[in-house]
Amino acid sequence: MIGTKGDYGVRALIDLAMYGGDGPVQRAEIARRQHVPEAYLDHLLAQLRRAGLIRSTRGPSGGHELARDAKEITLLQVLETLEGSLAPLPCLEDHDGEGTVCAQQWVWREIYDDMRVRLGAVSLQNLADRERERLLQTALSYSI
Amino acid sequence: MIGTKGDYGVRALIDLAMYGGDGPVQRAEIARRQHVPEAYLDHLLAQLRRAGLIRSTRGPSGGHELARDAKEITLLQVLETLEGSLAPLPCLEDHDGEGTVCAQQWVWREIYDDMRVRLGAVSLQNLADRERERLLQTALSYSI
DNA sequence: ATGATGTTGACCGGAATAGTCGTGAATTAC
DNA sequence: GTAATTCACGACTATTCCGGTCAACATCAT
Numbered sequence: 535m536i537g538t539k540g541d542y543g544v545r546a547l548i549d550l551a552m553y554g555g556d557g558p559v560q561r562a563e564i565a566r567r568q569h570v571p572e573a574y575l576d577h578l579l580a581q582l583r584r585a586g587l588i589r590s591t592r593g594p595s596g597g598h599e600l601a602r603d604a605k606e607i608t609l610l611q612v613l614e615t616l617e618g619s620l621a622p623l624p625c626l627e628d629h630d631g632e633g634t635v636c637a638q639q640w641v642w643r644e645i646y647d648d649m650r651v652r653l654g655a656v657s658l659q660n661l662a663d664r665e666r667e668r669l670l671q672t673a674l675s676y677s678i
Numbered sequence: 679m680i681g682t683k684g685d686y687g688v689r690a691l692i693d694l695a696m697y698g699g700d701g702p703v704q705r706a707e708i709a710r711r712q713h714v715p716e717a718y719l720d721h722l723l724a725q726l727r728r729a730g731l732i733r734s735t736r737g738p739s740g741g742h743e744l745a746r747d748a749k750e751i752t753l754l755q756v757l758e759t760l761e762g763s764l765a766p767l768p769c770l771e772d773h774d775g776e777g778t779v780c781a782q783q784w785v786w787r788e789i790y791d792d793m794r795v796r797l798g799a800v801s802l803q804n805l806a807d808r809e810r811e812r813l814l815q816t817a818l819s820y821s822i
Numbered sequence: 823a824t825g826a827t828g829t830t831g832a833c834c835g836g837a838a839t840a841g842t843c844g845t846g847a848a849t850t851a852c
Numbered sequence: 853g854t855a856a857t858t859c860a861c862g863a864c865t866a867t868t869c870c871g872g873t874c875a876a877c878a879t880c881a882t
Contacts, residue, residue, distance in 0.1 A: 592827050649789045
């Protein structure tokens, strides 16, 4: 359901949330820190920009930064931007094609709604905090 | 997440639950009633048989029937046999490959667990009842 | 200008999905 | 026993999606 795309994208945004305090962050930095192929990251950043989640400036000392406060960007927004509708069945949310498929829609509807609520409740700020925490932990475990 | 495979399979089983009262139901019948390509249905029935969800007998007046009571087969079981693990992220449930992916596991864990609970709470019996209801409705709307 | 950087879209290989087909094996009816 | 019916299994194909690369172009700072 969620591939590397969504995961990479979220990582990238977390990176911006963490290191974007003073000026834009370069692709190369993000790629290195988050272990994302730089060439691929390109696509993801492009999508995120088109969706208005980040702002990019070019030229030397250019780079990318969050377009809004990290508290105002939810996991749901990010994933729907990158992965499209997260609907587990084609008949939910895709109103264009009248598919013949989908008995049991109502179960999936409940699941889907629950999922969106949960994902919508998590902000980039939350994720960045967790990540900072995690880095601290692993750093400690090495130093012991 | 769920493709035609899972949907077709569930349909087929609902068909068995509905029309399997007296003796086995033939592939061709299922295919016709549920609008599933017969050749493809073959594969699905094979998987369902291997998983012990149905029993098949050949020869004239052979066919397929549920191996257990329709109340004892859940939507979760069916979908997991046909579609594999329903985990939305590779790092949930797939313990073999230590993926580098997956920040935000905990959110997904909650979503995944919720999903499994809901899907596990729905039996083929439930679905068959709903389907009977639905058929009745559409039949009525035509007769008006 | 020029070089560093971002922007875009074309392209590719592999895997999974969605099917089809042909052949064989079991069971029943005659 | 033979024919008819129905499932059983595997090989094969087509299409789509995904992860990822690449090369050409645009733009900005200096």
